[in-house]
Amino acid sequence: MKSAIQKHIALISVHGDPAIEIGKEEAGGQNVYVRQVGEALAKQGWKVDMFTRRASSEQATVVEHAENCRTIRLTAGPAEFVPRDNIFGYAPEFVEQFLKFQKQSGIQYQIVHTNYWISSWVGMELNKIQGTKQVHTYHSLGAVKYKSISTIPLISKTRLGVEKAVLETAETIVATSPQEKEHMRALVSSKGNIDIIPCGTDVERFGSVEREEARQQLGIDPETKVIFYVGRFDQRKGIETLVRAVSQSQLRGKTPLKLIIGGGSRPGQSDGLERDRIESIVNELGMSSFTSFPGNLDHEILPTYYAAADVCVVPSHYEPFGLVAIEAMASGTPVVASDVGGLQFTVVPGETGLLAPAKDEVAFAAAIDQIISNPTWRNKLGEAAKHRVRTKFSWDGVASQLSDLYIDLLQQPVKVPASVVSTKVAASAVSA
Template sequence: MHAVHDALGRIRDEGRHVKIALISEHASPLAVAGGVDSGGQNIYVANVARQLVRIGHEVDVFTRCDCSLLPLIFRFENIRVINVPAGPAVQLPKEQLLPHMDAFARFMIDFMKNEATPYQVVHANFFMSGLVGLQIKLTLRVPLVTTFHALGRVRRLYQGESDNFPDERFAIEDELVKHSDSVIAECPQDENDLINLYDADPSRIDLVPCGFDRFEFHPLDKESARERLGWPQDKFIILQLGRMVPRKGVDNVVRALSLCVNEHGEEANLYVAGGNSDEANDIATPEIGRLRGIARECRIEERVHFVGRHGRKSLKHFYNAADVSVTTPWYEPFGITPLEAMACGRPVIGADVGGIRYSVAHGETGLLVPPKDPAALAQALVRLKRNPELAERMGEMGYARARTLFTWPGVAESLAQVYAHVAGVQVPSVPRVAAGGASR
């Protein structure tokens, strides 16, 4: 790791940095995470941009302007966020944004042409950003790196008719896989899907995972965290934290809690953090209303607590106050919340899908269970409740795994190596780092 920092320091000192255009059409780094369309991608883009600047690169983030009060260019932490005028300046579901991508691309091409210093790499996040990036590549001959964050064919497989993206998404993704200079896979399952479902060239896939902020997420005293949140000290507490949308499988956690209590005879409480507002109400977040109904049907309404959405700075207290963090989505391209829980020294029970299968080491840092299987989840919860020493050991090992493999500085350093390769920038040899290990 010292060799990485030394080499990157030489790149910075000798002026051999890369100017990068990060495109994230629906997920602004300035947005508050936790809304329907605000989550892992917002966090990813913000942290990648921040860390790339830290190691000496120049970064502009291009995102669609969704509010008429936003300035064209907003600066934070030496990063420029360009709020691209493309479509009405109001919030729209991401499923409705594809028709506005031509306007997005035209604006970006004009903007890039007028820059005094040319961009050397475009890094597109999501398929619509990729469509913009592909037009830029063809027009300006700037290398294109694409991170899909979710693949259309995988989404359609799991969401079926509830997937509201148009079928043309598949053809766009095919073109991006074929013409991107590098496609970033966030986990081995993502890499396999790219090869098997999109006929991707393995030599142009780089494996670089997501990360967590090691200064933001770290172990705290559980009793103090519970006192701060007003949670009971003498209860076994399960935490579900994330966006309140059906595919996250929170109903699975509610039903598993019912089995813990009513079939296994184990006392437990579930705290659900997330929603579209700071208040956990059914109007702001319809999914919460659905979940409350399930809790009533299962006769555990008094054990399920909806605490709303909270700022990033307070989330460490939620993770540290819990006995176990649970996330059992139907599918998950990567999933950042398991990393954050592990970074706080908590065991994780996760669905055996996508990136969770990669980040959670089954039997070591937590337990993996099939999605949509409340009985299996209940058995895993009971196992950890009845064996607190095992839960503590898993939390300790999860902490070590997260800090070794999944930090944002490591992610950014791996991405910087990908950028240097596709841009043909001659930089000192930098070993691949353990951020999941970008590799060709």
């Protein structure tokens, strides 16, 4: 029965280009998710086209990643970097370009999987125009995010409206953790279908390097206790909490410590400013001699850093899933993370790491010390962490759950959309 189905899927990620360098501002988990899901689906027999917005005139229009897996860049708005809060006004143009691409290529997608709220609107429009079925992953929920920041952007009202509409109208919403599903129900709407399919990680890549070999490669001696962070420089990532926690470590001055803060940044941009702010706190607390900022770490070198670390810290104020936690765990490194969102799902306290209240530097210091001062326990946590990720969070496993979902939806008749947000919302956002 399955052979009658055209296994052709469009993954839409308007602002998160799956083909660009990860680790810069606005390039993080979503880009990784779309790219990895795309490649894993292609291995499972799907034809995968990943659509994104062109953000520079030098970017190729089509990037082939693997057989049957490519990124297609559509021109919608200026061919330059536009912060995500300002992209929504170009969504109607994105829809137009998508339809044009379909016409020129002779492909009509029966199903799209949209990522982040801007793309969700594109999916709802395609449903309205041509009955395309829609699966959606939020990656971040406005209703959660706006609770934790002081300056609410202009776009917030539109975003909250779109996020509610997609939950109520898409065929299926993919929540990446039970915690994310609860937030959708409590803060967005009680209507709509939600499936839980987690994010994944490359369990062959992360876990491929041995600790001693990693330390040798990075020039770190075996006695040093290595505390590692990697991710975007964004205040919501809570790097300040980590730095303040390490400054209070009971081991400071007794055991050699090394704090590594990895992640790319651009001078003068918001990530560059956050990096400067963090560096100045490091200097103020007298930690510069044992703290390093290696910059953007790509997925070739990242397994070495995770393997070299005694503990990986994810101090985010909120995290819908948190790929870094499972990458570290897959590498056999225990995680100390904030007791929030998807981190409560991935990190099992006392088994694969420890959880501490977000922003609580005293609790983070205690948790980090507890792990790094007990190497036997540390190794036990690391082993259990690796096992948990290998059995629950591989991209191949995630992709096969998504594949089953898409096949299920493709077999169902097209339903008439109940309600969709009109193009007028986008038009008014342009003029806002």
